[in-house]
Amino acid sequence: MDLATLLGLLGTAGVIVGAMIVGGGIAPFIDIPSVIIVFGGTATAVLSQVSLGQFIGSIKVGLSALLHKAADPEALIEEAVELANIVRKEGILALEEKEISHPFLKKGIDMCIDGQEPGIVQRTLANDINLSIEHKAQGITVFEAAAEAAPAMGMIGTLIGLVLMLGNMDDPKSIGPSMAVALLTTLYGAVIANGFATPLANKLKLHMNEDKLTKKLILESVEGIQEGTHPKVLEQILINYLPEDKREAMLAKADG
Numbered sequence: 001m002d003l004a005t006l007l008g009l010l011g012t013a014g015v016i017v018g019a020m021i022v023g024g025g026i027a028p029f030i031d032i033p034s035v036i037i038v039f040g041g042t043a044t045a046v047l048s049q050v051s052l053g054q055f056i057g058s059i060k061v062g063l064s065a066l067l068h069k070a071a072d073p074e075a076l077i078e079e080a081v082e083l084a085n086i087v088r089k090e091g092i093l094a095l096e097e098k099e100i101s102h103p104f105l106k107k108g109i110d111m112c113i114d115g116q117e118p119g120i121v122q123r124t125l126a127n128d129i130n131l132s133i134e135h136k137a138q139g140i141t142v143f144e145a146a147a148e149a150a151p152a153m154g155m156i157g158t159l160i161g162l163v164l165m166l167g168n169m170d171d172p173k174s175i176g177p178s179m180a181v182a183l184l185t186t187l188y189g190a191v192i193a194n195g196f197a198t199p200l201a202n203k204l205k206l207h208m209n210e211d212k213l214t215k216k217l218i219l220e221s222v223e224g225i226q227e228g229t230h231p232k233v234l235e236q237i238l239i240n241y242l243p244e245d246k247r248e249a250m251l252a253k254a255d256g
Contacts, residue, residue, distance in 0.1 A: 005065050005203050012195045031184045034157055038188040041153035046145045054138045061139025065203045071102060071214045074250060077238045080221035083109065084231040092226070104128070104215055108222035118226050125222065129215045136208040140201050147197035154189020158182045217241040 020026050047055050079101060086094050092112055100106040104125070111121045161182025217238060224234040239247050 005068075005200075008199060009066075009196065012199075016191060016195065028180075029184065029187070031180050034181050034184040034188055037157040037160065037181075038150060038153045038185050038192065041156065042146055042150045042189075042192060045149035045153065046142055049145050050138070050142055055142060057135075058139045058142035061136060061204065062143065062200055064136075064139075065200050065207065068207045070207075070210050073214060073217055073242055074246065076102060076105070076214065076217060076221070077235060077242075077250070079105070080218075080225065080238060081231045081235045083221075084225050084229065084234050087225055088228065088231060102214075102218065105218045105221065108218060109225070112222065112226045118223065121226060122219065122223060125215075125219050129212060129219070132215070133208060133212055136204060136211075140204045140208070143197045143201035143204065147193045147201060150189040150192035150197060151186075152189070154186040157185025157189070161185065213241060 017026065020029050050058075083095060083098065083100075086098065095109055096113055098109075100109055107128070108121060108125050111124065116124075159182075161179060165179055165182065220238060220241075221234070223229075224237065229237075239250055242250060
């Protein structure tokens with residue numbers, strides 16, 4: 001689980017709700033027409049831009065921002081080097097009983113064990129990477145669309161509230177509810193866009209880039225293992241995927 005995402009979203013909600021409670025309670029900030037305008041309008045505006053499948057799939061993609069667990073690239077490099085050592089000494093079939101931690105690495109190694117041609121293995125894994133990125137990108141598109149639509153719906157709600165208020169200036173009792181719609185729709189739109197949709201879209205982009213780099217590292221690992229690259233040479237190649245500050249530490253560990 002991505003603890004930072006969970007803490008960030010809960011923290012945002014907590015700060016907003018806490019400010020409402022301190023200011024006099026939550027009840028004044030709840031208005032059903034405003035909820036319908038902003039939440040309903042945002043959902044339908046987004047739905048008009050994507051397919052129904054993409055809209056529903058975005059829920060699963062959004063949950064992945066909370067459940068995401070980043071792979072440890074250093075551990076993957078060490079595992080790849082270990083597998084390369086086994087193959088160099090005993091052959092590729094020796095990996096049949098070997099437990100492999102990452103499912104994408106296991107998929108590549110299983111294809112090698114089955115005797116698939118290197119070109120087919122590389123093409124299959126590369127397609128997997130591209131499709132995974134495309135799936136996440138579709139989810140990101142939905143959240144970005146929501147971040148754009150919510151403030152616009154808030155503004156529409158504000159205009160509706162102002163029209164109602166100006167149209168009933170002779171009835172003082174109607175001014176309050178109309179003003180509530182005018183102000184609360186703007187609040188709801190801002191909260192949806194800046195408190196949830198935009199942060200989730202940005203976090204999903206971060207996760208997508210992390211996963212892409214991890215899978216490219218694994219792709220390089222499988223290629224090296226299948227081609228019989230010397231474990232030390234493979235390690236030198238894979239270390240380049242690490243941030244510069246971690247490369248030196250791992251090189252020193254390898255030399256030691």
